[in-house]
Amino acid sequence: MPISDSVHAFVAHGFVEREGAADGPLAGLTFGLKDLFDLAGTPTGAGNPDWLASHPVPTETAPIVDLLLAAGARLVGKTHTDEIAWSLNGENAHYGTPENAAAPGRIPGGSSSGSAAATAAGLVDFAIGTDTGGSVRLPASYCGLYGLRPTHGRVPIDRAVALAPSYDVVGWFARDPVTLARVGSVLQEPIQEPAAPTRLLIADDMFARAGEATRLALASEVERVKALFGAIEHVEIAGAAAPDWRNVFRVIQSAEAWEQHGDWVERVRPNFGPGVRERFEAASKLTADEIAQARAMRNQIRVRMETLAPPGTILLLPTTPGVAPLRGTPEPELNLFRAKALEMLSPAGHAGMPQISLPAARVDGLPVGLSMIAARGQDEALLDLAVAWGS
Numbered sequence: 001m002p003i004s005d006s007v008h009a010f011v012a013h014g015f016v017e018r019e020g021a022a023d024g025p026l027a028g029l030t031f032g033l034k035d036l037f038d039l040a041g042t043p044t045g046a047g048n049p050d051w052l053a054s055h056p057v058p059t060e061t062a063p064i065v066d067l068l069l070a071a072g073a074r075l076v077g078k079t080h081t082d083e084i085a086w087s088l089n090g091e092n093a094h095y096g097t098p099e100n101a102a103a104p105g106r107i108p109g110g111s112s113s114g115s116a117a118a119t120a121a122g123l124v125d126f127a128i129g130t131d132t133g134g135s136v137r138l139p140a141s142y143c144g145l146y147g148l149r150p151t152h153g154r155v156p157i158d159r160a161v162a163l164a165p166s167y168d169v170v171g172w173f174a175r176d177p178v179t180l181a182r183v184g185s186v187l188q189e190p191i192q193e194p195a196a197p198t199r200l201l202i203a204d205d206m207f208a209r210a211g212e213a214t215r216l217a218l219a220s221e222v223e224r225v226k227a228l229f230g231a232i233e234h235v236e237i238a239g240a241a242a243p244d245w246r247n248v249f250r251v252i253q254s255a256e257a258w259e260q261h262g263d264w265v266e267r268v269r270p271n272f273g274p275g276v277r278e279r280f281e282a283a284s285k286l287t288a289d290e291i292a293q294a295r296a297m298r299n300q301i302r303v304r305m306e307t308l309a310p311p312g313t314i315l316l317l318p319t320t321p322g323v324a325p326l327r328g329t330p331e332p333e334l335n336l337f338r339a340k341a342l343e344m345l346s347p348a349g350h351a352g353m354p355q356i357s358l359p360a361a362r363v364d365g366l367p368v369g370l371s372m373i374a375a376r377g378q379d380e381a382l383l384d385l386a387v388a389w390g391s
Helices: 049-054 063-070 112-122 136-142 178-188 206-209 213-225 240-268 276-283 288-308 331-351 379-390
Strands: 030-034 076-080 126-131 148-149 169-174 197-205 231-235 313-318 353-363 366-373
Touching: 030 112, 030 313, 049 197, 049 240, 063 076, 063 178, 076 112, 112 126, 112 136, 112 169, 126 178, 136 148, 136 169, 136 331, 136 353, 136 366, 148 178, 148 379, 178 379, 197 206, 197 213, 206 240, 206 331, 213 313, 213 353, 213 366, 213 379, 240 276, 240 288, 240 331, 288 331, 313 379, 353 379, 366 379
Parallel strands: 030 076, 030 126, 197 231, 197 313
Antiparallel strands: 126 169, 148 169, 148 353, 313 366, 353 366
């Protein structure tokens, strides 16, 4: 039976269902799939009508879908995304904005906007998104959800429209930590179980970047997390260099996006909405020296992050600077908020580390998330901590 889409979470061409196996670890659960992933016989739209019109209908299905179906989950449709996944807002100029059930009148966050909106509204038990610069973590914060950005490369992302492959990961949302962990056990290849982390680092610079209301709202939850650890320290992740870290991300993401899609952009001349149009234009003008310098600095950032958070250590920080902005907020204002958010979201992406967002608090009745970052391959530790925190 087709799903009743009360929040405009699903794309018009994506009202499709795929039954899962009769039993399995996800039996009885339903999920939505971001419209970047291929589903045999169903178009992949990538949030842009010109992409939809200029690409053939896939004949193969993304491996993650097969994994979820084999585990018993049932797919109920494909969900909205920002254009080519290149935004953090969730306001698509062509297809509209999914409604944020946790913060009515406000954006759901992007680019995994439909997946977050569907989960927050209870239309699905969990939903699949992607995260390049924060597109699972930020919507999770805005929509009051659990959301995981896994270790880069840990979950297969084949047959998905790429944006910046050295940052792109599959991510997912759920309303409770147990479901989030169940999905992780299916999507992630088992590795040797690490010892439970014992050291917590509180990222003072990232808390300083959040608004005062966010810091105050999260204070009691920080104390709850601290109670799960033996050793507590205060650190700075990037300090005054946070804008430089953001710029490194901007340059590398843009270079990789142009490498992936520049030929298509020049051939098709697609109609892009505000923000995405300007980002592709700027990407086309990057120089080799700019890109090389950014990649060299990223290597330094990766070393910094690995040194700061080795196995057994968790970094604690706000997920976003504040609550979801109002729908229709002027683009310049959104860009300022986006820049501050990227300063908080880019460290994990630079290092390929997993990060989980917890629906920790509310500001004026609106959700804000609290995040934990772990060393690469320590995804299960984050999921276990989420279950412990949420119990």
